[in-house]
Amino acid sequence: MLRHIRIHHPKPGTRPGAxxxxxxxxxxxxxxxxxxxxxxxxxxxxxxxxTIDNALAGLDDQAALRWLHFEGDxxxxxxARLGELFHLHPLALEDxxxxxxxxxxxPYRDQVFITLxxxxxxxxxxxxxxxxLLEIQQxxxxxxxxxxxxxxxGTHDIFAPVRERLQxxxxxxxxxxxxxxxxxxxxxxxxxxxxxxVVADYGERLEQLEDEIFEARSHNLISVIHDLRRALSTLRKxxxxxxxxxxxxxxxxxxxxxxxxxxxxxxxxxxxxxxxxLTDSYHDATGALLDxxxxxxxxxxxxxxxxxxxxxxxxxxxxxxxxxxGMNFNTTSPxxxxxxxxxxxYPIVLxxxxxxxxxxxxxxxxxxxx
Numbered sequence: 001m002l003r004h005i006r007i008h009h010p011k012p013g014t015r016p017g018a019x020x021x022x023x024x025x026x027x028x029x030x031x032x033x034x035x036x037x038x039x040x041x042x043x044x045x046x047x048x049x050x051t052i053d054n055a056l057a058g059l060d061d062q063a064a065l066r067w068l069h070f071e072g073d074x075x076x077x078x079x080a081r082l083g084e085l086f087h088l089h090p091l092a093l094e095d096x097x098x099x100x101x102x103x104x105x106x107p108y109r110d111q112v113f114i115t116l117x118x119x120x121x122x123x124x125x126x127x128x129x130x131x132x133l134l135e136i137q138q139x140x141x142x143x144x145x146x147x148x149x150x151x152x153x154g155t156h157d158i159f160a161p162v163r164e165r166l167q168x169x170x171x172x173x174x175x176x177x178x179x180x181x182x183x184x185x186x187x188x189x190x191x192x193x194x195x196x197x198v199v200a201d202y203g204e205r206l207e208q209l210e211d212e213i214f215e216a217r218s219h220n221l222i223s224v225i226h227d228l229r230r231a232l233s234t235l236r237k238x239x240x241x242x243x244x245x246x247x248x249x250x251x252x253x254x255x256x257x258x259x260x261x262x263x264x265x266x267x268x269x270x271x272x273x274x275x276x277x278l279t280d281s282y283h284d285a286t287g288a289l290l291d292x293x294x295x296x297x298x299x300x301x302x303x304x305x306x307x308x309x310x311x312x313x314x315x316x317x318x319x320x321x322x323x324x325x326g327m328n329f330n331t332t333s334p335x336x337x338x339x340x341x342x343x344x345x346y347p348i349v350l351x352x353x354x355x356x357x358x359x360x361x362x363x364x365x366x367x368x369x370x
Contacts, residue, residue: 019076019077019079019080019090019093019094019097020076020097021075021076021077029072029073029153029154029155030072030073031050031070031071031072031073031074031075031078032048032049032050032070032071032072032157033048033049033050033051033052033054033055033068033069033070033071034046034047034048034055034067034068034069034071034157034159034163035047035048035049035055035056035058035059035066035067035068036066036067036069036163036166036167037059037060037063037065037066037067038063038064038065038066038067038166038183039063039064039065042060042063043167044166044167045167046163046167047059052078052081052082052085055068056068056085063146064146065146065147065148065179065180065183066146066147066148067147067148067149067150067183068147068148068149068150069149069150069151069152069159069163070149070150070151070152071152071154071157071159072153073153074096074097074151074153076097079093079096079097080093082149086111086142086144086147086149087110087111088111088113088142088149089108089113091106092106092108092113092142095113095115095140096140096151099138099153100136100138101115101138101140102115102117102238102241103115103116103117103238103241103242103244103245104241104245104248105245105246105248105249105252107252107254110144110145111142111143111144111145111256112142112143112144112184112249112252112254112256112257113140113141113142113143114140114141114143114184114188114245114249115138115139115140115141115245116138116139116140116141116188116191116192116242116245117136117137117138117139117191117238117239117241117242118136118137118138118139118152118154118158118191118194119134119135119136119137119194119195119198119235119238119239120134120135120136120137120154120155120194120198121133121134121135121198121201121202122135132201132205132228132231134198134231134234134235136234136235136238137152137153137154138151138152138153139151139152139158139187139191140152141184141187141188143180143181143183143184143256144180144256145180145255145256146180147180148180148183148184148187150187158190158191158194159187159190161190162186162187162190165186179258179261180256181256181257181258181261182258182261182264185261185264185265185268188246188268189264189268189271192242192246192268192271192272192275193271195235195239195272195275195279196271196274196275196278198235199235199275199278199279199282202228202231202232202235202279202282203278203282205228206228206282206285206286206289209221209224209225209228209289210289210292213289213292213293213296214296221293222290222293222294225286225289225290225293226290228286229283229286229287229290232279232282232283232286233283235279236276236279236280236283239272239275239276239279240276242272243269243272243273243276246265246268246269246272247269249265250262250265250266250269306369310364310369310370313360314357314360314361317353317356317360318353318356318357321349321352321353325337325340325349
């Protein structure tokens with residue numbers, strides 16, 4: 001299992017907070033903006049746009065909470081404009097633009113900035129040389145007074161279930177919990193809970209590898225197990241940083257973090273801890289699996305060497321007899337082998353050889369070497 005992380009960073013010497021446009025990014029993904037207003041006179045209604053102007057036009061100015069979600073790669077120009085409209089800190093905008101940031105919770109004067117790590121696995125069909133590809137995608141959140149901005153440069157819309165909940169008549173988040181930090185919690189909870197499915201995939205793969213090890217169906221299991229262990233190690237480090245970020249969020253005294261939402265954040269922190277525990281156990285299991293594979297390989301090698309040793313042992317006396325009677329001496333000497341002149345000499349020697357083979361095989365069988 002190989003890990004793949006999209007990382008972008010400015011060149012050394014670039015001014016802090018500078019947004020440098022990337023024109024040669026082959027992995028850039030088309031931008032889609034989802035706009036949703038909650039707590040207003042109108043019921044929540046999702047609007048989809050491709051430009052900031054159209055997205056802002058779809059928001060309700062009278063709503064208590066406005067949410068803009070940017071799915072795909074957003075340009076530096078659009079980020080700078082968002083910074084002007086919502087008074088976002090340049091350093092936070094730089095972290096949104098440059099992917100590969102570690103999970104963190106940064107409080108600013110009027111809002112808090114959160115980055116999360118979303119683990120995603122891809123099947124080996126994309127790359128036949130690897131078993132499964134682990135990709136760590138960055139999710140960024142701005143939580144301010146009456147607004148939430150979320151960014152995800154991924155291949156699928158991870159927050160579609162949240163928008164469906166918000167537009168459901170039976171959901172109360174847009175009424176009783178029409179607060180920015182509660183919506184931010186709901187989004188972060190999706191990212192944290194996504195780790196369960198990823199870790200479950202690795203658990204299933206471990207079970208498959210265990211069967212393959214005992215059935216000896218594959219010859220490159222060491223590299224597969226090593227890649228799996230490396231992916232779990234990367235995932236474990238990322239998830240631990242994410243848990244630390246949630247703990248900072250939980251104890252934050254910032255004005256946009258309301259006390260009544262702390263139980264929800266505490267529950268999310270518990271989910272993050274459970275995902276880490278599962279990752280730790282699977283990471284340890286890969287070590288045990290590797291030891292088991294090496295032990296079984298050593299046992300199979302010992303079995304092969306034992307068979308070869310027994311074969312060599314059986315043929316040692318036969319080779320001695322054949323070599324003894326293959327020596328050429330003067331046939332007129334009285335000390336020469338008299339059995340060379342026997343009429344039944346050859347079948348007698350073959351019989352002796354066969355008897356030696358039977359005796360040794362019986363001996364090996366009684367010693368349980370066969």
